[in-house]
Amino acid sequence: MFQRRFGGVLAVVALVAAACGPAASSTAPTAAATGAAPTGAAATGAAPTAAAPTVELPSAVGPGEGSLNLVIWAGYAERGAVDKAYDWVTPFETATSCKVTTTDMSDSNNGVSLMQSGQYDGISASGDATARLIQGGIVAPVNTALLSNYAKVFAGLKGLPHNTVNGISYGVPHGRGPNLIGYNTGKITPAPTNWDPIWEGGSAYKGKISIYDSSIFIADAALHLMRTKPDLGIKDPYQLTKPQFDAAVALLQALNANQPTYWSGVTDQVASYTSGDVVIGTTWQYQVNLLQTDKQPIQAVFPDEGSTGWSDTWMIAKKAAHPNCMYLWMNHMMSAQANGQATVWFGEAPTSPEACAYAETIAPGHCAQTHATDEAYYAKVHYWATPQTDCADTDAATTCVSQDDWVSAWTTLRGG
Amino acid sequence: MIESRAIRIALRIASALVLAFLYLPLVVLAIYAFNDSRIQAWPPAGFSLRWFGEAASNPGVIKAVTTSLIAGSVATVLALVLGTMAALAVHRFRFFGRETVSFLLVLPIALPGVVTGIALQRTFKTFDINLGLMTVIVGHATFCVVIVYNNVIARLRRLPSSPEEASSDLGADIWTTFRRVTAPRLGTALLSGALLAFALSFDEIIVTNFTAGPGTQTVPLWILSAIQRPNELPVVNVVAFVLILASVFPVWLAQRISGAETAGARL
Amino acid sequence: MTTDVSRPREQREAPEGRDPPVPRAAPGLRRRLAIWLHGRRRVQLGLLLGTPLGWLAIAYLGSLFILLLSAFWTKDPFTGNVEPFTWSLRAFELLLGGDVYRTVALRTIGMAALVTVTDALLAFPIAYYMARIASPRTRNALVIAVLLPLWAAYLVKVYAWRTILQGNGLLEWVLTPFGIESQGLKSLANSWLVLSYLWLPYMIVPVYAGLERIPRSFLEASADLGGRAGTTFRRVLLPLVFPALVAGSIFTFSLTLGDYITPDLVSDAKFIGNVIYDNSALGNPPLAAAYSMLPIAIMTVYLLTARRLGAFASL
Numbered sequence: 001m002f003q004r005r006f007g008g009v010l011a012v013v014a015l016v017a018a019a020c021g022p023a024a025s026s027t028a029p030t031a032a033a034t035g036a037a038p039t040g041a042a043a044t045g046a047a048p049t050a051a052a053p054t055v056e057l058p059s060a061v062g063p064g065e066g067s068l069n070l071v072i073w074a075g076y077a078e079r080g081a082v083d084k085a086y087d088w089v090t091p092f093e094t095a096t097s098c099k100v101t102t103t104d105m106s107d108s109n110n111g112v113s114l115m116q117s118g119q120y121d122g123i124s125a126s127g128d129a130t131a132r133l134i135q136g137g138i139v140a141p142v143n144t145a146l147l148s149n150y151a152k153v154f155a156g157l158k159g160l161p162h163n164t165v166n167g168i169s170y171g172v173p174h175g176r177g178p179n180l181i182g183y184n185t186g187k188i189t190p191a192p193t194n195w196d197p198i199w200e201g202g203s204a205y206k207g208k209i210s211i212y213d214s215s216i217f218i219a220d221a222a223l224h225l226m227r228t229k230p231d232l233g234i235k236d237p238y239q240l241t242k243p244q245f246d247a248a249v250a251l252l253q254a255l256n257a258n259q260p261t262y263w264s265g266v267t268d269q270v271a272s273y274t275s276g277d278v279v280i281g282t283t284w285q286y287q288v289n290l291l292q293t294d295k296q297p298i299q300a301v302f303p304d305e306g307s308t309g310w311s312d313t314w315m316i317a318k319k320a321a322h323p324n325c326m327y328l329w330m331n332h333m334m335s336a337q338a339n340g341q342a343t344v345w346f347g348e349a350p351t352s353p354e355a356c357a358y359a360e361t362i363a364p365g366h367c368a369q370t371h372a373t374d375e376a377y378y379a380k381v382h383y384w385a386t387p388q389t390d391c392a393d394t395d396a397a398t399t400c401v402s403q404d405d406w407v408s409a410w411t412t413l414r415g416g
Numbered sequence: 417m418i419e420s421r422a423i424r425i426a427l428r429i430a431s432a433l434v435l436a437f438l439y440l441p442l443v444v445l446a447i448y449a450f451n452d453s454r455i456q457a458w459p460p461a462g463f464s465l466r467w468f469g470e471a472a473s474n475p476g477v478i479k480a481v482t483t484s485l486i487a488g489s490v491a492t493v494l495a496l497v498l499g500t501m502a503a504l505a506v507h508r509f510r511f512f513g514r515e516t517v518s519f520l521l522v523l524p525i526a527l528p529g530v531v532t533g534i535a536l537q538r539t540f541k542t543f544d545i546n547l548g549l550m551t552v553i554v555g556h557a558t559f560c561v562v563i564v565y566n567n568v569i570a571r572l573r574r575l576p577s578s579p580e581e582a583s584s585d586l587g588a589d590i591w592t593t594f595r596r597v598t599a600p601r602l603g604t605a606l607l608s609g610a611l612l613a614f615a616l617s618f619d620e621i622i623v624t625n626f627t628a629g630p631g632t633q634t635v636p637l638w639i640l641s642a643i644q645r646p647n648e649l650p651v652v653n654v655v656a657f658v659l660i661l662a663s664v665f666p667v668w669l670a671q672r673i674s675g676a677e678t679a680g681a682r683l
Numbered sequence: 684m685t686t687d688v689s690r691p692r693e694q695r696e697a698p699e700g701r702d703p704p705v706p707r708a709a710p711g712l713r714r715r716l717a718i719w720l721h722g723r724r725r726v727q728l729g730l731l732l733g734t735p736l737g738w739l740a741i742a743y744l745g746s747l748f749i750l751l752l753s754a755f756w757t758k759d760p761f762t763g764n765v766e767p768f769t770w771s772l773r774a775f776e777l778l779l780g781g782d783v784y785r786t787v788a789l790r791t792i793g794m795a796a797l798v799t800v801t802d803a804l805l806a807f808p809i810a811y812y813m814a815r816i817a818s819p820r821t822r823n824a825l826v827i828a829v830l831l832p833l834w835a836a837y838l839v840k841v842y843a844w845r846t847i848l849q850g851n852g853l854l855e856w857v858l859t860p861f862g863i864e865s866q867g868l869k870s871l872a873n874s875w876l877v878l879s880y881l882w883l884p885y886m887i888v889p890v891y892a893g894l895e896r897i898p899r900s901f902l903e904a905s906a907d908l909g910g911r912a913g914t915t916f917r918r919v920l921l922p923l924v925f926p927a928l929v930a931g932s933i934f935t936f937s938l939t940l941g942d943y944i945t946p947d948l949v950s951d952a953k954f955i956g957n958v959i960y961d962n963s964a965l966g967n968p969p970l971a972a973a974y975s976m977l978p979i980a981i982m983t984v985y986l987l988t989a990r991r992l993g994a995f996a997s998l
Contacts, residue, residue: 069630074644082647103630104644112763119546119630136762261869261951265644275850277867388761404760407967408777415783415953423912424816430808431825437805438832438883441843444853448846457851498735505732509724517736524743526933526986528941528978530956531750532743534963534971538753539746541968542767558742561735589717590727619836621944626963636838643842643948653846656839667834671827 064098065322071114071123074104074266075346086345088338098325106264107214121320126310127162128384140318141168149334152352163313171313172330177348178309178381180300182283194303195224202258210281213262215410221248227305239391245401285347306380449657471654480638488617491556495613499564507572524559533626547629555627560613567609608670615666754973774973791955795939799932801879806886814894833884841945844877873949878939886931893927926993940978
């Protein structure tokens with residue numbers, strides 16, 4: 001009797017020990033890379049303590065687990081519901097049996113918060129989310145050697161600071177694009193060439209301006225100040241000292257007096273342009289494409305002085321319940337057909353020459369339009385990045401306004 | 417005739433206006449459900465039934481309806497058990513703090529739903545409980561308990577206790593007494609409580625928005641996310657219209673059932 | 684099911700419907716448990732009451748308690764991770780320091796009061812008609828007619844109003860011939876309209892019940908004593924129906940105070956509920972928790988006041 005009981009207890013203890021053991025052993029791809037590298041390297045900037053990721057054959061990515069939960073920007077995972085020609089999810093599901101469910105994020109803050117719940121496998125993160133995800137230990141590094149399509153990605157998109165830490169890659173690029181001025185050609189001629197109509201000229205369009213509802217928009221104000229108030233010395237619109245930040249917020253308060261309409265859902269902005277409630281605003285090529293398909297007189301323009309923008313990365317959650325499906329998805333999204341369709345659909349630049357070539361077949365001129373290989377163009381685009389108190393530079397003397405304070409300032413601006 | 421004729425006429429007109437106000441959105445929604453065009457403009461361009469077909473075959477809708485049915489059923493069963501137990505306890509026994517019990521049971525629906533929602537969400541996250549169907553059910557059951565409780569205790573107060581006493585006198589133990597005497601007498605109260613609880617669970621959104629996980633979508637959650645997708649709006653109209661019918665019917669039924677028991681209880 | 688008592692028990696036929704004998708083992712345990720419980724009223728009570736109360740205590744009060752605690756937890760300012768059981772007053776500092784939170788609170792409370800008054804005004808005529816003028820058949824029909832929209836799903840009703848109020852919707856179609864421009868989905872008045880609509884049946888029902896209870900003789904006496912309609916209303920009717928109005932107001936006030944879906948779907952302005960929801964979704968849960976203390980405090984005060992005014996008797 002005692003032996004049976006004891007054996008039973010032993011069995012339970014063994015089971016518990018096995019369950020609580022290192023999680024890495026159960027997820028095939030990132031056996032060695034998970035664990036020591038992320039928090040250590042990212043937090044202290046020290047050399048990576050883990051061994052270099054073991055090079056595994058693509059077949060080492062195990063079979064799909066049957067489902068995949070993603071956090072995405074609206075429009076990043078289409079299954080032909082809006083336009084039958086644009087569907088890169090169904091082929092994936094058929095090929096891998098990973099059923100995809102998606103949740104749209106309204107902005108990067110929302111995306112980070114969703115990922116914190118630990119219930120998603122991956123996210124298409126912009127640069128103002130990646131740092132928090134990496135340093136918060138929410139995402140895991142990626143063994144790019146397992147992804148056959150990674151080699152074909154443009155060199156200029158690999159190893160970028162917002163998704164690579166000390167040579168370790170934390171995701172694969174999806175596409176990049178600028179924030180644009182979207183305006184109604186019937187109401188506004190000639191076409192705007194810079195951001196003045198929104199900032200200085202705002203009163204002319206009182207009540208009819210459309211502004212992105214996220215704290216990251218403070219950077220757009222800072223960007224405008226780079227040209228109009230150079231003596232503030234703003235070099236990076238995301239890393240702002242207190243006086244620079246206050247100046248940006250003051251500019252936004254002046255804008256607020258013109259009663260802009262704030263959009264967080266793509267559909268809301270499209271509806272407001274369509275109904276004529278707004279005639280000018282900040283937008284993505286995606287909305288402009290949707291409006292033009294609907295025969296609305298809306299055009300987008302990239303101002304001479306440059307703009308904010310984003311370069312999105314597919315990242316895998318450290319606690320992903322379906323890591324194999326996520327690896328398969330990341331590889332799929334770098335394939336010519338998927339990336340070509342996705343980037344044409346959203347109006348952003350593809351990530352590889354093959355994707356460009358495919359994009360040409362469904363939308364001729366797409367790669368030239370989105371300046372996919374034009375690094376000079378993207379030199380004028382300030383990708384979304386996370387405001388950090390250490391200003392993300394090596395100079396210990398500088399302190400910048402924190403991400404938290406950006407959100408607080410934005411809440412105050414919007415709620416009052 | 418206390419009220420003058422003028423006042424009566426004025427009141428009649430006012431009542432008609434208020435009723436019109438109450439039904440306006442429901443009628444407009446019904447019209448939109450049959451709207452042929454994809455664009456949500458007024459007046460509707462034409463009428464057709466095609467969106468009903470699309471809604472019936474939409475995988476998101478089907479999944480949402482299934483989730484709602486499962487969540488509603490389980491939550492209702494839980495609420496039935498807990499609510500009946502509480503009602504029996506309060507009715508049959510005298511104990512210290514009786515009024516507090518009623519107050520406690522009412523609290524989940526007395527406090528604003530957003531507070532209940534965020535409290536549950538924060539608790540689940542603190543103890544690392546994944547949000548999903550179970551957490552939705554827990555939330556629903558918690559505020560459905562009081563509905564069953566109210567129905568059952570109202571019935572218990574109307575019923576004399578002699579049949580139960582007779583039953584124990586005849587040698588039945590408490591389980592048998594409950595099963596064969598109490599439960600049948602409570603029958604329609606339980607049924608109407610269950611219908612009301614199910615209806616409440618089916619169209620709950622305020623708390624569910626906090627307690628549902630990424631893969632879990634009840635019908636109201638589906639509607640909320642579909643509002644952001646203009647292509648799905650015609651299907652949303654249909655689903656909304658059907659949801660009106662589906663939530664009105666069980667409650668009307670409950671009203672008929674419990675309303676009919678006005679003569680008090682006799683075996 | 685009659686029992687023939689003229690013959691001794693052993694000779695009677697078994698009445699129809701009696702269950703066949705069940706196997707021994709199960710009732711053995713049940714029977715023994717039943718015998719043990721019999722007479723132990725306290726234990727019966729404990730089990731009967733303890734289970735649902737236990738559920739409520741853990742699932743509901745417990746989570747409210749955790750919410751209260753979480754308002755004092757720290758949040759990593761960079762990653763947004765909440766560290767449970769590590770204490771700080773940062774959330775409250777932010778709340779007290781930011782004007783926006785005061786504005787939102789005042790806006791919400793103001794709207795709740797406005798909606799309550801609107802609903803009281805709208806409910807009274809129809810409740811009076813139903814209670815005192817309509818024939819019994821009409822009255823029953825009206826009760827159902829008033830309750831029916833209440834039963835329709837909340838989100839569906841808000842969505843229906845959204846389709847009416849949005850650009851190119853019904854409202855714009857009605858206003859355009861008059862040259863009035865519809866505000867679309869931006870105006871605060873939309874929230875007022877929709878919230879008043881949503882909670883109107885909650886106000887009609889108690890007021891109707893309250894008016895029904897007033898004896899005819901009171902009003903007749905007032906008329907006999909020379910009171911005209913206005914005086915009777917002001918000095919007899921209103922004080923008598925006041926507890927019912929307060930009862931109805933509990934719903935309209937509480938439901939408006941916490942709503943976040945309606946302001947989000949039909950207007951641009953943020954209410955208390957929106958701040959709570961946005962912060963829990965956008966990564967400042969302690970702030971959301973701290974802010975939610977406000978509606979709890981307000982409703983507690985409101986409920987206690989309502990109880991003193993006799994509203995609970997009218998529910």
